[in-house]
Amino acid sequence: MASTTTRLDVSRREPGGSRAARRLRRSGRVPGVLYGGADESIGFDVDARELRVALASSGAVLDLSVDGETATPVVLKEAQRDPVRGQTIHVDLLRVRLDEAIHATVPLELTGVEDAPGVKEGGVLEQIMRELNVEALPTAIPESISYAVGEMQIGDTIGLAAVAMPEGVTLLDEVEEVVIATLSPPRLQIEEEEEVEAETELVGEGEEAAEAPEAADQPPAEGSGEE
Numbered sequence: 001m002a003s004t005t006t007r008l009d010v011s012r013r014e015p016g017g018s019r020a021a022r023r024l025r026r027s028g029r030v031p032g033v034l035y036g037g038a039d040e041s042i043g044f045d046v047d048a049r050e051l052r053v054a055l056a057s058s059g060a061v062l063d064l065s066v067d068g069e070t071a072t073p074v075v076l077k078e079a080q081r082d083p084v085r086g087q088t089i090h091v092d093l094l095r096v097r098l099d100e101a102i103h104a105t106v107p108l109e110l111t112g113v114e115d116a117p118g119v120k121e122g123g124v125l126e127q128i129m130r131e132l133n134v135e136a137l138p139t140a141i142p143e144s145i146s147y148a149v150g151e152m153q154i155g156d157t158i159g160l161a162a163v164a165m166p167e168g169v170t171l172l173d174e175v176e177e178v179v180i181a182t183l184s185p186p187r188l189q190i191e192e193e194e195e196v197e198a199e200t201e202l203v204g205e206g207e208e209a210a211e212a213p214e215a216a217d218q219p220p221a222e223g224s225g226e227e
Contacts, residue, residue, distance in 0.1 A: 005061045005139075006054045006057040006061075006063065007054075007063045008046065008050065008051065008054040008062045008063065008065070009050070009065045010032070010044040010045065010046040010066055010067075011044060011066070011067060012042060012043070012044055012067050013031065013043045013045045014043065015043055021089075021090070024045050025048075028047065028048050028049070029047055029048060030045060030046055030047075030048050030051050030089065030090065030091060031043070031089075032044050032046060032090060032093060033092050034074065034093045034094075034095065035092070035094065035095070036074075036094040036095035037095035044066060046091075048088070051088060051091065052088065055076060055079070060075055060076075060138060060139075060143070061073050061096070061138045061139055061141075062074050062075070062093070064093060072095055073095070073097075073098055074093040074094060074095055074096060075093070075094050075096050075138055075141070076091065076092075076093060077092040077093060077094040078091070079091050098137065099137070101135050101136055102135070102136070102137075103133065103135050103172065104133075104134055104135075104136070104141045105131050105132070105133055106131065106132055106134055106141065106142055106143070106144055106145055107130060107131055107143075107145070108129055108130055108131060108132050108180065109144045110146070110148075110180075111147070111149065112148045112150025112151075113125055115150040116150055116152040117153055118152050118153045118183040119152070121186075122186035123154040123184060123185060123186060124183070124185075124187060125152065125181060125182070125183045125184075126182050126183075126184065127180065128179050128180055128181060128182065129160065129178065129179070129180040129181075132145055132163075132171060132173055133171075133172040133173050134169050134170060134172060135170045136169040136170065140169060142166050142169065145163065145166065145169075147162070147163050147180070147181075149181060152183045153183065154183055154184070155183065155184075155185070156182070156183045157179055157182050157183075158179065158181045158182075159175070159177070159178060159180065160175045160179070160180050161178075
């Protein structure tokens with residue numbers, strides 16, 4: 001659970017178009033916007049490396065200082081990334097109060113996957129849900145929420161209701177009948193079963209087709225009136 005904050009220094013920037021944003025990125029800086037609270041929105045740019053380090057640091061809250069002014073607590077609202085390189089190309093930061101709960105999205109991590117008996121037997125574990133919507137004080141928002149799947153057997157299904165929230169964190173997602181992970185039989189086994197079923201159907205169709213001419217060749221029954 002987060003308990004510390006990380007400082008991030010940014011520079012105020014005037015609104016500009018996509019050309020100005022591209023120049024910033026080429027110089028190693030990332031454009032962004034700070035909003036929320038009673039103050040006006042502020043456009044800024046930040047060193048790409050410092051931003052990367054700050055976002056990777058423990059804790060959801062950043063102490064943001066604009067042009068060296070007094071820092072204010074903020075959280076990352078959205079980060080846009082280059083679809084090819086994966087680099088952050090724009091960030092939206094939201095002002096928060098440390099004594100007021102906020103909504104956030106946190107990753108759901110499954111632990112002990114390789115230890116699960118079903119996985120050792122060749123089963124395929126599929127994680128269906130990867131993010132959770134939660135509510136908590138800014139300093140209580142966890143970096144991630146984990147669930148241990150080390151006891152899963154082939155055919156098991158884990159529902160969201162089984163995931164316990166850390167102290168001070170409220171889950172906002174509906175839990176009824178929501179599945180987060182399944183452990184299916186080995187794909188080779190499934191394919192073999194499907195092949196056997198297909199062959200059985202073909203054999204059945206062949207037998208029916210073979211029986212049809214024999215029925216047609218039977219002589220008419222006595223007294224049927226046919227000559």
